[in-house]
Amino acid sequence: MKKTLKIAALAALAALTFAACGDGYQTTESGLKYKFISQNQEGQQVSNGDLIKGKYVVIFNDSILDSVKGDPVILFMTDTTMRGNYFERLLTDGFMMLHEGDEVEFVFNADSLQTIGMRMPATFKAGEKQTLKYKIKVSELMNETIEQEKIKNYLTENKLDVQPTEDGIYILSVEHGNGPKVEDGKTIKVNYTGRFLNGKIFDSSDSTQAPQAHEPIEYVVGQQPMIPGWEKAMAQMEQGGKARVLIPSNMAYGKKGSMMMEPYSTLLFDFEVLSVKETKAEKK
Numbered sequence: 001m002k003k004t005l006k007i008a009a010l011a012a013l014a015a016l017t018f019a020a021c022g023d024g025y026q027t028t029e030s031g032l033k034y035k036f037i038s039q040n041q042e043g044q045q046v047s048n049g050d051l052i053k054g055k056y057v058v059i060f061n062d063s064i065l066d067s068v069k070g071d072p073v074i075l076f077m078t079d080t081t082m083r084g085n086y087f088e089r090l091l092t093d094g095f096m097m098l099h100e101g102d103e104v105e106f107v108f109n110a111d112s113l114q115t116i117g118m119r120m121p122a123t124f125k126a127g128e129k130q131t132l133k134y135k136i137k138v139s140e141l142m143n144e145t146i147e148q149e150k151i152k153n154y155l156t157e158n159k160l161d162v163q164p165t166e167d168g169i170y171i172l173s174v175e176h177g178n179g180p181k182v183e184d185g186k187t188i189k190v191n192y193t194g195r196f197l198n199g200k201i202f203d204s205s206d207s208t209q210a211p212q213a214h215e216p217i218e219y220v221v222g223q224q225p226m227i228p229g230w231e232k233a234m235a236q237m238e239q240g241g242k243a244r245v246l247i248p249s250n251m252a253y254g255k256k257g258s259m260m261m262e263p264y265s266t267l268l269f270d271f272e273v274l275s276v277k278e279t280k281a282e283k284k
Contacts, residue, residue, distance in 0.1 A: 025107065032094045033107045037135065040101030044141050048080045051142040051255070051263050052095055059133040060110070060121050072139040074263070098138050106134045147249055147264045154197050154246075154266075162246075167232040170246035172268075179239025180276040184222035187279045188234070191216040191272040196265065206270075220279050227252045233269065239276040245269050 025035045046052060052075045055068040078092050094106055110130040114120050124130060155162060155170075162170050182188055193204040204210035205217060219226075221234065229247030237243060247267045249255065257263040 028090075028093050028097075030090050030093050032090050034094055034097075035105045035107075037103040037105060038101075040099050043100035043102065043138075044146070045099045046078055046096050046138075046141060047143070048078055048096075049143060050078050052076045052078070052098075052138055053140040053142060053262075054136060054138045056137070057135040059135070060123070061130055063121075063123070065121060072137075074142075075136065075138075098136075100138055100141050103135065103137045106136065108132045108134075142262075142264045144250070144255070144264065147266060150197060151246065151248060151266055164248075165232070167229075168248060168251050169229045169232050171233070171236070172244040172246055174236075174244075175242040177238040177240025177242075177273060179241075179273075181238045182221060182234045182236075182273060182276055185220065185279055187218065187220050187275075187277045188239075189216050189218040189274040190234070191274055193270045195268045195270075197268060202260065209270075216274055227267075229267070230269070233271060234273070237271065237273050239273050242270070242272045245271060 025033050027033050053072045054075050055072050056075060057067040058065045076091065076095055078095050079088075080092060080096070091106075094104070098104060108131065110120060110124055110128075110132050111126055113132055114124065114126065151170075154160075160172055162172055164170050180186070191205050193201060193206050193209045195201050201210050204213045205215060207213040221231075226234075227247070229245070229251030232251065233243060233245040233247070245268070247269065249264045249266055252267050253261040253263075253265060255263050257265060
């Protein structure tokens, strides 16, 4: 099934008139029909503004249309302030009931989905009371509070007694260099390796750390679109210096993430400033 029926469908599902779906189903006050497959009451409960990560299976009648076979994906962001889209508000009501680890089934009337513009399978027949089911497995909740707890756990597990700087980054270790200081307008060359807190490398210029490493990055400080946490770390370094720096998501890619970064991604960088030079004036 096309991508538009993955996330767009989840974000557009609504308060619908349901056909009878058998025993075991319940209906929320707003009209969402659901059934828990398994519950984890001990898990973190979804709260407003959470990003929900997990897996899903989409079933039309008895046929599987789509499913997540690999790693969990971002499913939904809860927002109880929504007023313009009744369908999203209803689905938000459903997700707000869930806990980390829950597995639930939402059932929707296919005719109702078709009327809001969702593309139906070729076997869809209007007026036949056909159903579209979403089986959702919540694997992880993502928000700023949860990220801060992960950072705290990382520091504790690695026996790091480190407080954040005024800028909000964590200097985990540093070896000061004896060369020129990194300053705005100067050209610097930096060797680096970027990891997530689980140790997975996402980018590197160090061939000893990553087989596909590229060349060290060279740029003019203050004239290159680097993430804020990177810039704050460089401002404390000199030529020949090395540092390991933990950068929370609010100093990196934030709650929206990027094409390569999930929302609320905490980044861990190993930096080595290879050179700091005066920037040559451009020839006119």
